[in-house]
Amino acid sequence: MRKTFMIAECLRRYAWWRLNRSDEHDEGRNARSAVALLHAAAYAAELPEDAPVISRLCAAGSLTSGEFRLPVPAERIVRFWHYEEPGGNPDDLLEAIAAMAEPPRIPAQRDGDRPLHR
Numbered sequence: 001m002r003k004t005f006m007i008a009e010c011l012r013r014y015a016w017w018r019l020n021r022s023d024e025h026d027e028g029r030n031a032r033s034a035v036a037l038l039h040a041a042a043y044a045a046e047l048p049e050d051a052p053v054i055s056r057l058c059a060a061g062s063l064t065s066g067e068f069r070l071p072v073p074a075e076r077i078v079r080f081w082h083y084e085e086p087g088g089n090p091d092d093l094l095e096a097i098a099a100m101a102e103p104p105r106i107p108a109q110r111d112g113d114r115p116l117h118r
Contacts, residue, residue: 003054006068007094008045010061011037014078029083036082036093043090053091056098074100 015037022030047054062069070078074097081093088096 001066002049003058003063003068004045004047004049004051006063006066007054007057007061008041010068010070011041011044011078011093015041017079018083032086033079033081033083036086037078040081040090040093044094053094053098057094060098060100070097071100 015034018030018034018037022034057068060071060074062071077096077100078093082088
């Protein structure tokens with residue numbers, strides 16, 4: 001099974017979760033989030049298998065038994081994607097998820113006249 005398809009299916013599961021939470025009192029937030037997640041799922045499904053973000057997503061989450069699972073910190077990003085207000089495109093969402101697995105970038109430090117070191 002293609003990795004892009006498994007990632008898309010993961011996003012679709014969260015979209016359905018949002019749709020199931022919709023009610024007349026949420027002012028359309030759940031529906032807006034679900035539509036944005038479905039858009040991101042369609043985008044992910046169309047990416048080439050060798051796209052750099054796909055490798056990064058696979059490193060961030062887990063691919064087991066034909067299913068992609070998000071890392072726990074990324075679940076909050078996905079669950080609240082476009083919930084409060086629209087903002088960001090599907091690529092932004094995938095990049096945010098992928099960034100969860102990457103170590104933070106710490107700028108090099110100078111120690112007086114010595115060269116830069118980390």
